[in-house]
Amino acid sequence: MRDQDMRVDSQLSEAEIAEVLEEASHYPEKSGASIEGLKVVQKYRGWVSNESLKQVADLLDMSVEELDGVATFYNLIYRQPVGRKVILCCDSVSCWMLGSDNIKQKISDRLGIEYGGTTSDGEYTLLPIVCLGACDHAPVLMVGDELHHNVDEAQLDQILNTRAS
Numbered sequence: 001m002r003d004q005d006m007r008v009d010s011q012l013s014e015a016e017i018a019e020v021l022e023e024a025s026h027y028p029e030k031s032g033a034s035i036e037g038l039k040v041v042q043k044y045r046g047w048v049s050n051e052s053l054k055q056v057a058d059l060l061d062m063s064v065e066e067l068d069g070v071a072t073f074y075n076l077i078y079r080q081p082v083g084r085k086v087i088l089c090c091d092s093v094s095c096w097m098l099g100s101d102n103i104k105q106k107i108s109d110r111l112g113i114e115y116g117g118t119t120s121d122g123e124y125t126l127l128p129i130v131c132l133g134a135c136d137h138a139p140v141l142m143v144g145d146e147l148h149h150n151v152d153e154a155q156l157d158q159i160l161n162t163r164a165s
């Protein structure tokens, strides 16, 4: 959860810097904390801008290209602004077989957004994701920090804070 929603100042705060360095202290090479460092920034800002990424790279003695490669590979790091809650809809095989396409379409209809879109009130961003590791509870959604198992249409009102279509 974001401590300071959508920070706009470009410099990392003292708290962010301290947390990134704290994470780095657990590794023989600072670069070992690359994902944690990016997560720190995302916790405070909701996403990781180019400027923030450069500052984290400097703190971890990495090149921008190296850290950007990590951020690109790890699909829970957002490199563009997202809504206050990101809805991750698993589209891997178990979830697909048990109706994830239908669930995704119901969400799209309800919120008026497609994959990659953010609601006009900035509340939700909808993204696809590969297997969330809960295939025996398919179909699976992650909304913010919460994983939702065995999702069906009837649950969407509650999951999406009872927003009606």
Ligand code: FES
Binding pocket: 090, 091, 092, 093, 094, 095, 096, 130, 131, 132, 133, 134, 135, 136, 138, 139, 140
């Ligand atoms: S296929 Fe969806 S959680 Fe594994």
